[in-house]
Amino acid sequence: MARTYGEGCPIALSLDILGERWALLVVRELRLGPRRYRDLQEALPGITPAVLSRRLKELEETGVLRRRQLPPPASAQVYELTTWGAELEPVFQALARWGVRSPVVPLTGEISADSAMLGLRTFFNADDRDHQPWTATYEVWLDREPYRLNVDNGRLVEVARGPSPDRPADVVVHTTKNTWQAVLGRKQTLSEATAAGLLEVTGDFDTLQLLIDAPTRIPTSGRHTPEG
Amino acid sequence: MARTYGEGCPIALSLDILGERWALLVVRELRLGPRRYRDLQEALPGITPAVLSRRLKELEETGVLRRRQLPPPASAQVYELTTWGAELEPVFQALARWGVRSPVVPLTGEISADSAMLGLRTFFNADDRDHQPWTATYEVWLDREPYRLNVDNGRLVEVARGPSPDRPADVVVHTTKNTWQAVLGRKQTLSEATAAGLLEVTGDFDTLQLLIDAPTRIPTSGRHTPEG
DNA sequence: CCGGATCCTTATAGATACTG
């Protein structure tokens, strides 16, 4: 927080803390749990070490995240969100829902594995009653990184890093984040991706299809006219 | 949008559009309706003309706002949000609710009249059942700028610039935005401000008290420990 | 390796003055 807007408005205060370049994307990468410096660098292609260091220091000072030393034998240093930092979730949800409707700027480019999984949470629509409320656990591997999902009675109650902890998941998926994004974005059907060998399903295919269909169809453009 | 994060994540896309310095505050000032270049400059102390021009141009190009020529005899040029730009409301709400709970950075400084009125909307709590659901219209003058409020059955259904259009409001208030903020922030009671001559009420005092009490008590600090 | 710090260059914002 080198420079501030100096306003008494809580929005301006939030921007004092989060408004600098890369700051909110650093926080985004911590939404699913602690990450090391190196993990952040890899998830944020384009950020320079100096900027990443500065943002981490500033976000630590303002109480958004904290630095923690993992106990031996890991002995790694990680960054993780504070309780207050984790309460930025509604901000991310609102920004994602808004950005995806951009009528002018197209949504193109790579995406981090974490973001790909979190997109499911953001756009998962429990109110959609085209499907019956179902219950299942999923284990999704994106680029060899494991994630687990827990749908309980039609609600996505858990999105986390790591494989299924106790019993094996009902459905296990192995794919790349790009294929996962393509399927979620309706650019490719689940069947097509499977047939092309881009995605491998272990367990009930239809249960996976339910998950893929749960996010409301996302208009990535054309929702508004530029004159809007 | 000179520089972009180049990601396929909708959050990053939103930040490509809104992440540059001052951008989101410019949009904030348009939440209650069109404003002229000069109005924006006054509401955003510290912004330089060059930066304001650039932000307006970029936000226009990305479809967040549009430039409009008012018909004669006004003949003024104003900036206003597009439909899509107006859909940033959940983002502002989320940012305001988060920022106000900052455990480290204090919330101090001036605030624009628009922001002072919008704070009421952000923190108005229709679920609070300490009071009966009431219905009333208000006309609030902050630093000689008129705003109108409409509470219907305990819900704040309208916050707008300008005086009451048809019939006179049930309650008319004349004060400064600083006093208004102090009263809403529980730093001063309505009675105290009135007794001190800082606030003048025409109409039913208790109906105004209902409005002031409607926002949930806002903890501006201490909600989390810095270690949180 | 990991977790940065340093150095240099480029881009953006701040300050002030000025113009159609």
Add this chain to the structure above:
DNA sequence: CAGTATCTATAAGGATCCGG
């Protein structure tokens, strides 16, 4: 009133290097 122009200060981008 609605901006542009000019200059300076600061922050980000790019590459390299260094200590544990």
